[in-house]
Amino acid sequence: MFQFTDMFRVDHLSIFVGVFSALFALLSVIYSFAFMRGRKKLARYYLYLLLTLIVSLGCIFADNLLFLSVCWGFLGLLLYLLIAFGEGKRTSYTAKKTFIIIGGTDALMLLGIALIWHLSRTLEMSEISIHLNSKAAISAYLCLVIAAFAKAGAMPFHTWIPDTAEDAPVPVVAYLPAALDKLLGIYFLFRISAQMFVMDAGMNTFLMALGSFTIVAAVMMALIQHDLKRLLGYHAVSQVGYMVLGLGTGNPIGIAGGLFHMLNHAIYKSCLFLSGGAVEKRFKTTNLEKLGGIAKVMPLTFITFLIAALAISGVPPFNGFTSKWMIYQGIINSGKTGGSLWILWLICAMFGSALTMASFMKLINAVFLGQPHESLKLKTIRRADPPPSMYIPMCVLAALCVLFGVFAYRLPLHMFILPCLGRQWEGIVFSGAWQPLLATGLLLLGIVIGFVVYLFGKGTKIRRVEPFIGGETLEEHPDMRISGTEFYNTVRDMESINTVYKLADKKLFDIYELGSKITFGFNAVLRYIHNGILPSYLSWCLLGMIILLKSLFFK
């Protein structure tokens, strides 16, 4: 059992995930050079980042489940230590909460591995093939799924992500919760769902239901956030829903879509966080109400952020569109085997996509466009784009968003994603006609035509008037500005949703808070009993002995 021979496995999937883990680590380190400058204990910070990469490579190339779980658990500790580099007031709380959720689910993973060992007498992932036909098998699968979900941040184990996004240093967020933890979580989910366990329809439906719920619920929470990083954090949760949904379809195209979405998400979400970090570094705030109009002074940041925002919203020709499109096809294909639930999942996925778009409208308006907040003093600044070591990673990621969208088939799908599925992928038939190159060409053509019409047509003659707000001039009354944070207050005030939001504000859906309430309930009862009175303690001993006597003598 503890013979660590044949510990490693190298196949297409592990190479693909490994390469991108290393890429994100590199970008994050480069970004940190400028972002973390001047902070304390930097040597330790870089050591932890490096260790994270090494340990995660161990996870990815592991073939022995036990070895994987050792690396997996150690990553939780490293994340905990890295979050502690944040400078916010709640940092230590967030670090604690994160590690409790991650480390707790790691313990469950151990139970799952023990069950697998019991069932199949081997811990080598490539040799395991278990049918979900007994309680032990189902519990084993669920334990491992919980571990994968907590790492990736799918509901209901997601609550550490928004908190971490807000409190940890930006490069750490961009590297771990946004990129690496997604890669690992979904990688592991793929390994267990597609390779180690033989899935049945019920479990697939369960995964799809959780995925759909995650998409919609998290994006609804994202709509009402007031903090740039926290909002992005909720999107990091919502996007996991797509990946789970894709893997849950159980057919090759859906699974490929899920894996592709995992990659895409890591790219654009890292880009979003890094761009957001540039804003934070310059203006010392991520509160949406205190930002606005900074596209003028940070054009580069604005462009990278915009590209990534369009990608996450699934706008063609960026990468997010292709993977979502594949996931939709997977959902539709899953309907062919019976049942009509697929319609529900499809609606959820598309609705979630629309809401993502909506919330990024708000975000872009509040941060980059719109009226600037008076405290920013934008008029005194000419250029505020970050130094090269920060903008290079942002630009690389933005470029990848475009490349992987336009050349979706040729680059990522053929090189990385489809070989992962082994022989299955030959059977993939893309329904509908989507040629990203052609579409991009048409889109560009459309834009060019529009521009030509604008230059030479009547569009050049426009009427300019002052914006009218109650008869006041905006520039003189900065307090009259519309920040964009209140775009979706109507959603919040809708009656049925209103109560849900209120409950969410009370953290009723936070598995961590729920768990701690139950625990401290038990604790209060037990402490009440332990009153420090000697006779009562002695009487427990007597009682214990009577029970022992009874159980041994009168069976």
Next chain:
Amino acid sequence: MIKASDIIPFFVIIPLAGAFLLSLFGRRARWVPDFAAMVAAILLCYLSLLSARLYNTYGLLKYSVGAWMPPVGIGMVLDGLTAFLLVTVNLVTLCVTVFSINYMEKYTSKWKFYTLFLLMVAGMNGVIITGDLFNMFVFLEIASVASYALVAFGTEKHELEAAFKYAIMGTVGSLFILLAIAFLYTYTSTLNMADMANILAEKGSSQIVLMASVLFIMGLGLKAALVPFHAWLPDAHPSAPAPISAMLSGVLIKSLGVYTLCRIFFNVIGLTESISSILMLLGVISMVIGVFLAIGQWDFKRLLAYHSISQIGYVMLGIGLGTPLGILGGLFHLFNHSIFKSLLFLNSGAVEYSTGTRDLKEMGGLSAKMPVTSGTSLIASMSIAGVPPFNGFWSKLLIIFALVEAGRYGYAFWAVIASILTLSSFMKVMKYAFFGELNRKWDKVKEVPFLMKLSMVMLAFICIAGGLLIYGGIGDMFLKPAAEAMLTGTKYGWLILNWLR
């Protein structure tokens, strides 16, 4: 000519002689108590490692006290389990002694402290090494009485109260043990454990043996602090000076409680189905209730004390299972727990030494001022919480695997839940004591002196390296012989008596 078995009595002689000499000459000079205790601890640690090696080369070792042959005279036996526990106890003793040299400066009359300390060590080593049931009881009482006095060492109000409760309950436990020994004596007419095992195997079980089993579980369970016999522990362990807390939680409850339970139920009476399930049930209850109690505590040492109950539950769960893997896991967890729990108590002592408080709410941000203490306590916390690759992870893994293998899914689930809660409560310690913003009160706090740091670093190193214990040579040398000794069951008697003839 010196025989290999001649080292056996030294485990008792050295600390006992040390205690005696200290009480005579301890007041002569300031350095005498520290020096004497240090010499005794180093010798004991060396001898214990040597004994493990000797066991591996010569097999079972046996010594007759005063050349009176057992079963009439008192026999001392060194088998795998004994060697394993001797190493555990004396390793922790060494680290704690190093820590005490600086820490005990703030108390008066160090020589009294070391006298009691060495007496306690003598008692523990005696319990482990003896082959005679009544002799075991005597050593058990020596260690217990010394520990009652040590808990009250600070002579503050709450310390005396805790020591009083501890003494009362400990005495009740001892009396039940004595009664159980008396029952067995009437039934078998012998006190030598090997002899008794043979006679019991011949005569078969009876109501008297059952009654004795119940009394043993109660009495030794009380020494091991299994729920519901645990109530003395959360008062007694935090009240003692930190090095003593480390000894009590780290090794005393194990050598007096867990080891004796193992020896009696595995090697003398024989493990039956119902005893096994009772031990496991007690283990699970202790594990879960202990951790639920721990998580709400704000006193650093009290929190640790409740965790001792919970961790002993893990040990009992593994051992009570009775399968090879379970015993291996339980014993390994016993070793690991003695390392990380003594480290944690030493950490709490270091914090108390520098800041003068044990209240977690008053601390905060100490990692900036006390990097060694906070670093080592992070390592110990990760070990106790079962985070890989620290040692606690491996033993919990073995226990969970053993439980699942035996089909005890429910117990395995509770073991996981307790592990999650353990992690949560140590995250709480980390957050309030070491991380976060520095409390303005502690601006002038300094890191503890060198020897205290050294002792903590040594233990932390074992926490990291301890995971290796199950691999290769080290594991074969320590753990496997111990598990095999327990698996021999009541054949233990034949092994030893055959060897005699």
